[in-house]
Amino acid sequence: MTEMELSTTKAAKKTRAERLSTIRQIWPWFFLVLMVIVFAIISKTKNNVTFISYRSVQGILVYATQILLIGLAETIIIISGNGGVDLSVHYTLGIAAVISAFIMRAMYAANLPPALTIAAGFSGGILFTIIPGWVNGTLVAKVKVPPFISTLGMGYVMYGVALLISRGQAISDQPNYLGQIGNGNLLYYWPKHGFSWLKIPAAATQADLQHIIPLVPNVVAITLVVTILIWFILAKTQFGQHIYAIGGNIQASIRSGIPVASTLTRAYTLAAVLAGIAGVIWTSRFTSGASNAGEPTLLFAIAAVVIGGTSMFGGEGRVIGTVIGALIIATIQYGLVVLGQQPYWQYVTVGVVVIIAVIVDQLGRKMEHS
Amino acid sequence: MKKSQVSMEPLLRAVNLTKRFGGLVAVENVSFDVRPGEVIGLVGDNGAGKSTFIKMISGVYQPDDGEIYFDGKKVSFIDPRDARDLGIETIYQDLALAENLDVGSNIFLGREMKKRFISEKLSRIIISSAFALPLAALLAWLGLQFYKIPGLVLGLLFGLASGFVLGWLFGSVTQIVDRKTMMGESTKALKRLDIEIPSLTQQVRNLSGGQRQSVAIARSIYWNAKVMIMDEPTAALGVSEQRKVLSLVRTLADHGVPVIIISHNMQDVFAVADRIVILRRGRKVGEEVSAETTPDKIVSLMVGAETVHKMGVIPQALESNGGVAGA
Ligand SMILES: Nc1ncnc2c1ncn2[C@@H]1O[C@H](COP(=O)(O)OP(=O)(O)O)[C@@H](O)[C@H]1O
Ligand SMILES: [Mg+2]
Numbered sequence: 001m002t003e004m005e006l007s008t009t010k011a012a013k014k015t016r017a018e019r020l021s022t023i024r025q026i027w028p029w030f031f032l033v034l035m036v037i038v039f040a041i042i043s044k045t046k047n048n049v050t051f052i053s054y055r056s057v058q059g060i061l062v063y064a065t066q067i068l069l070i071g072l073a074e075t076i077i078i079i080s081g082n083g084g085v086d087l088s089v090h091y092t093l094g095i096a097a098v099i100s101a102f103i104m105r106a107m108y109a110a111n112l113p114p115a116l117t118i119a120a121g122f123s124g125g126i127l128f129t130i131i132p133g134w135v136n137g138t139l140v141a142k143v144k145v146p147p148f149i150s151t152l153g154m155g156y157v158m159y160g161v162a163l164l165i166s167r168g169q170a171i172s173d174q175p176n177y178l179g180q181i182g183n184g185n186l187l188y189y190w191p192k193h194g195f196s197w198l199k200i201p202a203a204a205t206q207a208d209l210q211h212i213i214p215l216v217p218n219v220v221a222i223t224l225v226v227t228i229l230i231w232f233i234l235a236k237t238q239f240g241q242h243i244y245a246i247g248g249n250i251q252a253s254i255r256s257g258i259p260v261a262s263t264l265t266r267a268y269t270l271a272a273v274l275a276g277i278a279g280v281i282w283t284s285r286f287t288s289g290a291s292n293a294g295e296p297t298l299l300f301a302i303a304a305v306v307i308g309g310t311s312m313f314g315g316e317g318r319v320i321g322t323v324i325g326a327l328i329i330a331t332i333q334y335g336l337v338v339l340g341q342q343p344y345w346q347y348v349t350v351g352v353v354v355i356i357a358v359i360v361d362q363l364g365r366k367m368e369h370s
Numbered sequence: 371m372k373k374s375q376v377s378m379e380p381l382l383r384a385v386n387l388t389k390r391f392g393g394l395v396a397v398e399n400v401s402f403d404v405r406p407g408e409v410i411g412l413v414g415d416n417g418a419g420k421s422t423f424i425k426m427i428s429g430v431y432q433p434d435d436g437e438i439y440f441d442g443k444k445v446s447f448i449d450p451r452d453a454r455d456l457g458i459e460t461i462y463q464d465l466a467l468a469e470n471l472d473v474g475s476n477i478f479l480g481r482e483m484k485k486r487f488i489s490e491k492l493s494r495i496i497i498s499s500a501f502a503l504p505l506a507a508l509l510a511w512l513g514l515q516f517y518k519i520p521g522l523v524l525g526l527l528f529g530l531a532s533g534f535v536l537g538w539l540f541g542s543v544t545q546i547v548d549r550k551t552m553m554g555e556s557t558k559a560l561k562r563l564d565i566e567i568p569s570l571t572q573q574v575r576n577l578s579g580g581q582r583q584s585v586a587i588a589r590s591i592y593w594n595a596k597v598m599i600m601d602e603p604t605a606a607l608g609v610s611e612q613r614k615v616l617s618l619v620r621t622l623a624d625h626g627v628p629v630i631i632i633s634h635n636m637q638d639v640f641a642v643a644d645r646i647v648i649l650r651r652g653r654k655v656g657e658e659v660s661a662e663t664t665p666d667k668i669v670s671l672m673v674g675a676e677t678v679h680k681m682g683v684i685p686q687a688l689e690s691n692g693g694v695a696g697a
Binding site: 106107110112116119120123127130134229232233236237238239240241242244245247248249251252253255256257258266269270273315316 | 450451462466467468469470471475479480481482484505508509511512515516532535536538539542543544545546547
């Protein structure tokens with residue numbers, strides 16, 4: 001075969017497989033755009049509200065943070081395959097929220113410095129999640145308990161412990177600077193006056209406030225950094241490569257010397273830590289910690305992962321897919337609020353999108369193998 | 371095509387290997403030598419003990435009796451990894467490939483090339499301390515506020531411990547897979563063996579059976595296989611694919627890597643093997659130089675000459691496997 005022939009067959013072989021996987025990867029973007037257009041038209045004609053605005057984008061992004069963080073945790077676990085799914089992350093989120101709120105309430109009551117209060121609360125909440133994550137990973141990788149059983153059990157344990165710590169109630173009495181972190185912005189723009197980092201400019205009066213444009217909510221910035229880190233780990237590092245390999249063929253991975261047990265343990269621990277980050281974000285947004293903080297998020301997060309094209313059979317999936325899945329769900333939630341619709345519609349809509357995602361995925365696979 | 375330069379020193383020697391499963395003797399006192407550059411066909415009827423035999427020399431089973439010598443030294447394998455460490459590679463039926471990964475990733479599966487700007491150990495130490503020191507300081511201070519000196523000590527310990535756990539979790543983020551170099555090396559490895567695969571970036575699941583077989587073989591060779599063992603490598607392949615795998619077997623031998631190939635197919639065996647070892651009911655009943663024998667003779671050894679004479683025909687099981695077609 002000459003160079004020419006070789007390169008043309010290469011191109012021909014690639015286009016077919018690639019075209020199919022491109023369709024699978026791109027349809028959610030079209031779907032998102034379509035949904036935004038539909039919401040824009042309905043809100044304009046029905047409520048005379050402009051949907052496509054800077055405020056909406058920000059609102060959607062903030063809505064998306066929780067689903068995305070938990071979705072990233074599920075992405076890692078689902079890619080690792082072998083029946084991998086983590087049914088404990090929402091309760092891990094809850095216990096992280098409770099523990100961080102518990103620490104910060106105590107420190108605030110003791111009049112300790114704000115920066116240290118925040119640091120201790122956040123790191124306490126996040127570090128605690130290492131325990132359930134590590135136990136999950138060990139149960140799955142070493143004891144070989146099926147993931148959905150071990151994580152289901154661990155989830156209930158976490159929920160129970162969180163209820164005990166919080167005595168079944170939300171832990172409020174939080175310092176007000178906590179809310180400023182959770183609901184504040186990285187940057188504020190005051191036309192004619194310039195930018196201001198982290199705080200609304202001190203010179204601004206009550207009347208000026210409506211002119212100040214908040215840029216990049218803190219929680220969105222944190223989530224973005226975490227998302228990039230997880231993308232990097234999965235797409236670029238050897239640890240990520242091993243997660244894909246284990247999800248693709250665990251026997252082959254064992255035979256070829258991949259440290260399967262330790263990789264899986266780290267994967268489950270990483271997932272729990274992501275839930276912990278989501279937990280302290282929750283505490284800072286709502287200035288309280290509750291054991292059921294993550295309850296509605298779990299299934300939405302799994303839905304986001306599925307919409308994003310990650311295979312439930314393991315070995316395949318991308319962070320960007322989960323990002324778009326989370327954005328779609330957040331847009332649905334936010335859009336229904338803007339339209340003044342009953343929020344219950346979100347379940348119907350998300351359900352339909354998930355079913356579309358699965359159908360597209362199946363069709364793509366069938367065509368690829370035919 | 372056949373008859374490569376076969377040197378006289380055996381690379382691998384199996385001496386009187388025996389394996390029993392309960393009362394059943396699956397392999398009994400089987401011995402043979404493997405010299406560099408030769409292809410050995412291992413034949414026998416179903417249940418003759420071929421698979422059991424190669425599992426002993428690849429470390430899957432431990433022999434109940436007998437010895438294995440590699441490069442003149444006596445060896446014993448606790449598990450397949452011991453055999454692989456010496457360079458005894460087995461191509462399994464299911465090939466041990468991760469179908470979701472591309473060709474390059476499979477050739478380097480578990481031994482990925484990394485962009486080296488920092489070692490994993492050093493990276494772990496740095497990242498652990500980056501977490502541990504501030505956490506220890508914070509928690510020690512916090513402990514001191516609430517519980518005086520015991521609080522300080524506890525806080526310090528907790529801080530250090532969680533820092534090191536985070537180091538364990540994130541310490542390897544600096545270990546970046548070098549896909550470009552892996553791809554380049556894979557291309558070279560495949561080229562050396564004259565293997566043609568249209569695109570190395572596509573998932574292995576999109577490749578044909580023969581191509582997958584070739585990837586598995588290329589991987590073994592890349593990682594310095596000294597002896598290659600294949601159990602029915604052509605069983606699941608189409609005719610043209612079979613031919614490609616067989617020519618790959620010859621290429622391996624020409625590179626000096628001896629191959630032990632199990633096959634039911636007489637044509638295959640005669641096409642590639644320099645020597646043919648025949649097993650029957652767990653025993654070695656013959657060893658023939660393939661240029662000096664005939665498929666008829668091999669088949670009669672396989673089933674037992676007296677059987678052929680008694681029945682006057684060759685049993686159907688062999689016929690359907692192409693045993694007669696080669697005759
Ligand atoms: N793990 C095992 N346990 C019990 N019996 C076995 C096992 N493996 C093989 N055997 C028996 O040993 C004999 C030889 O089998 P095998 O080596 O697979 O033959 P071949 O590969 O030549 O067809 C057969 O009778 C088979 O049933
Ligand atoms: Mg067999």
